[in-house]
Amino acid sequence: MPGKRKTTNSPTLADVAAHAGVSPATVSRVLAGNYPVSRSANQRVMRSIRELNYAANTHARALAGVQSKTIAFILADVRGQSFADAAHGVEQEASRRGWLSLIGTSQGDSARELALVQLMREQRAGAVILIGGIANESADDRARMTELARSLHAAGSLLVLCGRPALGDDVPTAVIEYDNEQGAYAMTSHLLSQGHRRILFLAGPERQSTSMQRLAGHRRALRDYGVPDDGTLVEHGVFTRASGYQLSKNRLAAGQDFTAVFAATDVVAAGVYAAAAEFGLTVPDDLSVVGYDDVELAQDLRPRLTTVHVPYEELGRTAAQIALDTRHQQPDWTGDHRLFTTHVVVRSSVSRLG
Amino acid sequence: MPGKRKTTNSPTLADVAAHAGVSPATVSRVLAGNYPVSRSANQRVMRSIRELNYAANTHARALAGVQSKTIAFILADVRGQSFADAAHGVEQEASRRGWLSLIGTSQGDSARELALVQLMREQRAGAVILIGGIANESADDRARMTELARSLHAAGSLLVLCGRPALGDDVPTAVIEYDNEQGAYAMTSHLLSQGHRRILFLAGPERQSTSMQRLAGHRRALRDYGVPDDGTLVEHGVFTRASGYQLSKNRLAAGQDFTAVFAATDVVAAGVYAAAAEFGLTVPDDLSVVGYDDVELAQDLRPRLTTVHVPYEELGRTAAQIALDTRHQQPDWTGDHRLFTTHVVVRSSVSRLG
């Protein structure tokens, strides 16, 4: 017997039409609701849809020319609290408008990120949001990303940089940033004003944008205060608790030649707390510790952590808003740029010296 | 002048073909690599693709019959550490195989979850993974979810329940669970063995599956030890730090008639720590506290939190594996079921009484 070609099939619009005794066009119209359809036809169609348990095929729909309402976002890792907050902002705003979110994780790798953006482009995502800093981005990587931004824009989509520096003035992207450098500057100033002169800075990866910006802010503050900065008080690691623990443990084992630690991230600071405890040091009496991000954890650490507040969720929400609002711009549009501010949240992890 | 219909357009496969001076079929073959193509044609096509910056249209591809390699997962909120861990497991396994992840958040709402599953079905996702418990699920909701599971399965996709009880024996779903009830039983037994008799249980929402299972385990342990359980030592809230703080603060203000608190979640326990501190109570001397989940935070709380370990990331990874491996089953397939075990991690937040 001649069977159907495919074995597993969902009912199609044509099936519904046949079942309801109308044409496919009518079913489509009932679904879209943008064309007059008689009461009786409408009812029959709705009934058939329910009985056949019909689900429209998004792919066919997209091909036929309807926006697919999918937004993409790419971040290093969903497990980081700050990333998760930003992702939540994006997702919330998107779903509030009935959009679906495609997600990809880059592990902070530039090549993988590029590949993901290309994948999202193939999916015809309405916008692609890049969340957080990126590491080891070569000039070539930047050129390719720029090209992707242009392609996306030409296709009526949009590349959005969230928490990351712009690609260039003439690149059609939206960038939603926060003042990373300024936040670090303010924090180091705070430490300095409390009398600290030897501050160990626990940075992230050497060539990671967020890490570099925070380190730059720290250094500028040192310079402005005329505090020597010979680079021996900077350690590079990754943005994890384990890294903060290991790095500070090593330095402590080698002899404590600093009175404060500025961890590039709150979770790194948590690692510092753990190491300090192992050496019998109490925070902040024996060692002051500060972080960056102001995630919930900062309030659970004892003593509560002094840190820099970053409005991650708002950042994500704004990114989604801009992404969804400013697509389909003029061909010569060259971007939008928002800068959020950060501020120091003083809690109890810094002592006053002298 | 007669312009093109659409204003914003990406180059199509036909454009590439024209540019390279070959037929569309040849371009498709070069891309797929499943058919012999001459060296020269191949090169010309690749060159044209690069010059035009071509990106294949996934929708057209999917329509023409190629699996779109998209997996969907739905959870209550990306911000929870345990959810994030599970999501990470899913995403990692998916992307390792070259699949993309669609994500949706339900805020723990059953109706919204149902709507999301339907949306994912319309997207023709290869599998739909539901992560974490669900609240207020009515019998009707369950019936509708069952129907969706069947539709998904009939279409060659699959519904996967991760960290949530099965829908029924004859429903074609994969379920990846951990022993929620047993973990709570073990934890309460531990508290009991340390001499605690009056234990305040801080549960989640009244009709939330995870919360109910944990509470059930707690109660069974109480029963087995012959400890009275009149329900006055159970409070319902939500799985947040704020909820744990408020609930325990209220009870403490009313007079402390318990020696230990079993928080349904580690972050709830963090709230308890905060409240205890406000009342001048030290953990564990004045009050023992335990949690559930064993997220990273448990190690940063002071004293370090005794809790129940749940392998969230592995749960997520396994869900994705099963989802991707066991699609396209026989029509009469009725599911897969995995049960992970939990165990108590003893740290320093419980004192020995008597």
Place this chain on the structure above:
DNA sequence: GGCAGCATAGTTAACGTTTTCTACGCGGTG
């Protein structure tokens, strides 16, 4: 020297929608 068979290439019919175009009946109007 004819022809089987192989390596390439092009044609064309799907795939499941949406969206023009047409088409048809019918009530009201000049």
Place this chain on the structure above:
DNA sequence: CACCGCGTAGAAAACGTTAACTATGCTGCC
């Protein structure tokens, strides 16, 4: 009473791919 317009319906042409057929030179072998 002819005709216009309106409300409703269907036919058919896209949309951008893939894959099943055809088609066309060649190579080499009997």
